[in-house]
Amino acid sequence: VSSRALPFAPTTMLAPMEGVSTAPFRALIADKGGVGVVSTEFVRINDHHMPSLKLGRLVERARDDVWLSVQVMGREVSHMEVAARIMSDAGADIVDINLGCPSPKAVRGGVGSAMLKDHVLLHRVLSTMRRVVPRVLSAKMRAGFDDASGALATARVLVDAGVDFIVIHPRRRVDFYEGVADWRIIRMLARELPVPVVGNGDVWNARAALRMRDETGCAGVMIGRPAMRNPWIFTQADALARGDTPFSPAGADVARYMRDFVEAYSTTMSRVPVGRVKELVRMIARAVPDRGFSRRVLMEQTVDDILRRVDDEVGPLSPQELDLDAEGSLRLERSGSTIEPASEEGPPPTVVDEGLRAIT
Numbered sequence: 001v002s003s004r005a006l007p008f009a010p011t012t013m014l015a016p017m018e019g020v021s022t023a024p025f026r027a028l029i030a031d032k033g034g035v036g037v038v039s040t041e042f043v044r045i046n047d048h049h050m051p052s053l054k055l056g057r058l059v060e061r062a063r064d065d066v067w068l069s070v071q072v073m074g075r076e077v078s079h080m081e082v083a084a085r086i087m088s089d090a091g092a093d094i095v096d097i098n099l100g101c102p103s104p105k106a107v108r109g110g111v112g113s114a115m116l117k118d119h120v121l122l123h124r125v126l127s128t129m130r131r132v133v134p135r136v137l138s139a140k141m142r143a144g145f146d147d148a149s150g151a152l153a154t155a156r157v158l159v160d161a162g163v164d165f166i167v168i169h170p171r172r173r174v175d176f177y178e179g180v181a182d183w184r185i186i187r188m189l190a191r192e193l194p195v196p197v198v199g200n201g202d203v204w205n206a207r208a209a210l211r212m213r214d215e216t217g218c219a220g221v222m223i224g225r226p227a228m229r230n231p232w233i234f235t236q237a238d239a240l241a242r243g244d245t246p247f248s249p250a251g252a253d254v255a256r257y258m259r260d261f262v263e264a265y266s267t268t269m270s271r272v273p274v275g276r277v278k279e280l281v282r283m284i285a286r287a288v289p290d291r292g293f294s295r296r297v298l299m300e301q302t303v304d305d306i307l308r309r310v311d312d313e314v315g316p317l318s319p320q321e322l323d324l325d326a327e328g329s330l331r332l333e334r335s336g337s338t339i340e341p342a343s344e345e346g347p348p349p350t351v352v353d354e355g356l357r358a359i360t
């Protein structure tokens with residue numbers, strides 16, 4: 001059983017998110033507490049970057065007590081070997097490989113989700129990385145490229161190559177972000193694999209994080225978009241797990257979060273891009289029942305105008321008027337499920353792994 005325990009605590013992770021999981025954002029999330037690991041966005045590894053990768057703030061630690069996972073994306077064995085060594089030397093507690101990116105650019109380059117189909121390549125890349133990563137090596141995979149039936153077989157290749165744990169985001173590449181994550185696939189991997197499995201996808205409130213553990217038996221939970229929307233989600237989940245009363249943010253807390261976000265970025269940039277602030281505010285708007293707010297705030301032209309509108313419209317709201325409490329009481333977002341997965345239209349994807357057939 002101990003071999004299926006994760007080496008960090010709490011056993012929660014901030015997901016890698018391109019353009020989002022930067023050093024200032026990781027620090028902001030880590031400071032709210034309750035998270036065991038924060039991940040970098042992916043670093044694309046190719047000839048141009050090798051062997052002198054410019055790391056800059058990429059590997060900046062958020063806090064001593066929160067682990068740092070650095071994600072690399074690439075397919076050239078020799079480059080991935082050098083990259084894994086560079087990241088380890090730079091202080092990564094975990095080196096993670098991206099096996100899920102669905103973007104057309106990644107797929108054209110044969111990286112990210114495109115690698116799920118090539119088990120020979122996966123084994124070569126991962127076993128080479130294994131030899132040079134002295135600490136923890138992980139792989140973050142989608143359930144498949146156009147078909148989820150090979151998820152378990154793919155995961156077994158990764159385990160055989162020596163990864164310490166696997167993160168599974170149970171959507172296929174062709175799903176992009178459609179529908180709802182199919183937590184049955186997390187359950188299947190958690191039951192079948194000899195290494196810890198971290199579940200990811202549509203954990204929209206703290207209660208859902210506990211429910212994912214209960215329903216799937218996963219060793220850890222990774223959270224991405226819902227942590228942009230609710231940076232307190234990790235500390236809320238931690239409180240629920242301990243039987244404490246979780247914090248329920250009010251509008252004033254959200255307004256302060258927006259300002260802290262802008263301030264954190266202004267330490268590294270002379271001008272915080274309005275697009276980056278809008279990306280965050282778009283997520284926050286998903287916790288506000290008045291759908292008109294999203295339209296109004298996204299029409300603002302400057303960061304100051306956005307902050308002012310958040311102060312005016314969100315600032316006065318009580319915790320009960322926001323969907324940010326630990327239970328997700330207003331249910332503005334649909335969390336994943338082992339019972340009712342997949343898209344609203346049509347049947348769930350056909351999953352024919354023997355492990356899954358045995359348990360559904």
Ligand SMILES: Cc1cc2nc3c(=O)[nH]c(=O)nc-3n(C[C@H](O)[C@H](O)[C@H](O)COP(=O)(O)O)c2cc1C
Pocket residue numbers: 015016017018019020040041042071098099100101140169200201202203222223224225226
């Ligand atoms: C803006 C954005 C950027 C992302 N960038 C990455 C990335 O760099 N590497 C990666 O493995 N996944 C990336 N993902 C996927 C997330 O890590 C995660 O698997 C996905 O969002 C589902 O989890 P969630 O429902 O908790 O958001 C990204 C997702 C988003 C929304």
